Amino acid sequence: xxxxxxxxxxxxxxxxxxxxxxxxxxxxxxxxxxGEDFFDENFTTSGMKTLLEKTFSRLDxxxxxxxxxxLTQAMGGGKTHNMIALGLLASNPGLREKVLGADGAGSxxxxxxxxxFNGRQSDAPLGIWGAIADQLGxxxxxxxxxxxxxxxxxxxxxxxxxxEPTLILLDELPPYMDYVKSREIGxxxxxxxxxxxxxxxxxxxxxxxxxxxCVIISDLTASYEGGTDQLNKxxxxxxxxxxxxxxxxxxxxxHGDELYHILRTRLFEKLPDNATIKxxxxxxxxxxxxxxxxxxxxxSPDSYAAQLIESYPFHFSIRDLYGRFKENPGFQxxxxxxxxxxxxxxxxYDTGRAYEVKLVHPYDLDLNNDEVLSEIKSINPTLGEAIxxxxxxxxxxxxxxxxxxxxxxxxxxxxxxxxLVASLANIPGATHGLRESxxxxxxxAPGRDISNVKKSIVDYLPTQAWYLHASQDGxxxxxxxxxxxxxxxxxxxxxxxxxxxxxxxxxxxxxxTPSMKDCYQKVEILPGIDEVNIEADKITLVITEPTTEPNxxxxxxxxxxxxxxxxxxxxxxxxxxxxxxxxxxxVEQAAQHKAVLSILADFDVERLADNDPQRQRALISxxxxxxxxxxxxxxxxxxxxxxxxxGFRSTDCRIQFQxxxxxxxxxxxxxxxxxxxxxxxISS
Numbered sequence: 304x305x306x307x308x309x310x311x312x313x314x315x316x317x318x319x320x321x322x323x324x325x326x327x328x329x330x331x332x333x334x335x336x337x338g339e340d341f342f343d344e345n346f347t348t349s350g351m352k353t354l355l356e357k358t359f360s361r362l363d364x365x366x367x368x369x370x371x372x373x374l375t376q377a378m379g380g381g382k383t384h385n386m387i388a389l390g391l392l393a394s395n396p397g398l399r400e401k402v403l404g405a406d407g408a409g410s411x412x413x414x415x416x417x418x419x420f421n422g423r424q425s426d427a428p429l430g431i432w433g434a435i436a437d438q439l440g441x442x443x444x445x446x447x448x449x450x451x452x453x454x455x456x457x458x459x460x461x462x463x464x465x466x467e468p469t470l471i472l473l474d475e476l477p478p479y480m481d482y483v484k485s486r487e488i489g490x491x492x493x494x495x496x497x498x499x500x501x502x503x504x505x506x507x508x509x510x511x512x513x514x515x516x517c518v519i520i521s522d523l524t525a526s527y528e529g530g531t532d533q534l535n536k537x538x539x540x541x542x543x544x545x546x547x548x549x550x551x552x553x554x555x556x557x558h559g560d561e562l563y564h565i566l567r568t569r570l571f572e573k574l575p576d577n578a579t580i581k582x583x584x585x586x587x588x589x590x591x592x593x594x595x596x597x598x599x600x601x602x603s604p605d606s607y608a609a610q611l612i613e614s615y616p617f618h619f620s621i622r623d624l625y626g627r628f629k630e631n632p633g634f635q636x637x638x639x640x641x642x643x644x645x646x647x648x649x650x651x652y653d654t655g656r657a658y659e660v661k662l663v664h665p666y667d668l669d670l671n672n673d674e675v676l677s678e679i680k681s682i683n684p685t686l687g688e689a690i691x692x693x694x695x696x697x698x699x700x701x702x703x704x705x706x707x708x709x710x711x712x713x714x715x716x717x718x719x720x721x722x723l724v725a726s727l728a729n730i731p732g733a734t735h736g737l738r739e740s741x742x743x744x745x746x747x748a749p750g751r752d753i754s755n756v757k758k759s760i761v762d763y764l765p766t767q768a769w770y771l772h773a774s775q776d777g778x779x780x781x782x783x784x785x786x787x788x789x790x791x792x793x794x795x796x797x798x799x800x801x802x803x804x805x806x807x808x809x810x811x812x813x814x815x816t817p818s819m820k821d822c823y824q825k826v827e828i829l830p831g832i833d834e835v836n837i838e839a840d841k842i843t844l845v846i847t848e849p850t851t852e853p854n855x856x857x858x859x860x861x862x863x864x865x866x867x868x869x870x871x872x873x874x875x876x877x878x879x880x881x882x883x884x885x886x887x888x889x890v891e892q893a894a895q896h897k898a899v900l901s902i903l904a905d906f907d908v909e910r911l912a913d914n915d916p917q918r919q920r921a922l923i924s925x926x927x928x929x930x931x932x933x934x935x936x937x938x939x940x941x942x943x944x945x946x947x948x949x950g951f952r953s954t955d956c957r958i959q960f961q962x963x964x965x966x967x968x969x970x971x972x973x974x975x976x977x978x979x980x981x982x983x984x985i986s987s
Contacts, residue, residue, distance in 0.1 A: 307657040311573035328421040328474040331390045338391040338398045346568035348561045350554040359409030361517045362468040370508040371518045371549040381554035381637045382521035386472045390417045393470045419472030422479030454500035460507035468515040563614045584611040590747040599757045602744035618664040620745045628727040666720035670695035683727045685783040689770035694719040715760045726781040736780025794898035807893040815967035822972040849883040857944045857951035867951045878944035885939045892932040899925045
């Protein structure tokens, strides 16, 4: 069942205005969030479940829980989302019962006071303590701590907070700490005063008077190191003063299946039953099994199916590839992935791609769509040139041209987009790219001719794409520097047709120059008609350019057919010709061959070592170009035209390389022998 039939996205996926909205703690504190709508798209991760259970146990006094919880994850990792979820449930007993159940966490609690501070509000005139006191309606209780700003002590915090169950949410503190370092207070600054105030708060909530008060703090270690140092001082002070440390909770486990649950819940309102999911997984497993029989992947069909059942409707490779770039500077981890997948999924449904595929794959991104392209560039801005030249440019990129040429739908583009996603990491030491076996495994899908993908695309792309590179361990990846293929292309493009024909002549001469000279004594390769001289005492093999208008009998061009019929010594010549459809490819590969030989010659002049990576890549390219050249020659020169009593006739004459060896003289001899036009038997 195709994606469009099986899965119904939420309307929010298609709403561009809503897609860009990021809720923050201020929205909660100001009552701007609809709890029903929020939990309709919420998935309760194990981290969130732990936070809810332990916080409500603390607030209702059912167990001796930690007073402080530190949410640890990099930017966009779900910390604010968890705080908002907790705040909504704490302040609304009816919503709490609906979401957690009548006997769930917090069932014995009434409405909890929810207060907090968002560190992005760096202009708070009375500091964090003033903002908290103001929300409680007790601003005057802290009036002695406002002018000048000074840290409330432990007792002051107890007097402010005691009484009702209270939840204190402190989000985005590091940027606040970073900002207030510039505000001088006496011989110190506001960041030091705030650190002391926080330390006193965390000590106070550990006292018997505040057993129904809980503090939740989010950490942003990866993004604001200056602020985090200050926050860590507060936590260190807490650890020194009490025997209990803040309990650390990770909102989302990036290595388990929670990521898929979150994406499913946030993006889709309707999913198919388990039988449908299993059926789709089995179709992919069959594709893997078929590929394995062709020896193009070592993926396990059973493992493939099991992973797809877990990740449906997403391809399981998305999590692993996302894990490579989630630490990129500025990328907001879970939040960033949700936003990115919303854009991709909405585009798939808008363009009809969802009618063609059964999963959301990592390569299902339309890079000709401005919004999709912008999202990818925001993750790694350095790959713009690689995208437009090699992957997607309104039908003119290397991959798009190759797909059009092969009639392969989007196979080449899918390979490139898969490698692009695997190359988005932009941090030191990151893994880039995929090995061939992984490429083939991830591309296995119902209806895809995977054998053609390897032969015509994966093996061919490195000779054409300008920004595709290979690592020492065999991974293909994109980066923002041109590769050997770019240099090859530039050189090949600089050659005119005549120089390419000359290169082709030189190579064909190595294949057809006679050594035994019993069948023919000389060869003319791609000559002009006026350059050919047929001699009475020598047989000449003429290799001619194929034509689009061949003679029905001889298969020669009109000009060469007239030449053949008019010459005096008709039994002293044979012609090798063929299909004009592929001559252009032969000339193109001859240009590539000339270019790679030129590059290797330059390396010799530069005395580049034999084991130098550049030379190694050039030698690999030379081998691939040679294979392509031979293949093009095989497809092009397929017909032998020979003299008969009724003029020149034609027969198939197929060039075959065995172990990289080919003897053109032997091929012509064998072909004529079958026609009884040549014999070694002179006994009669």
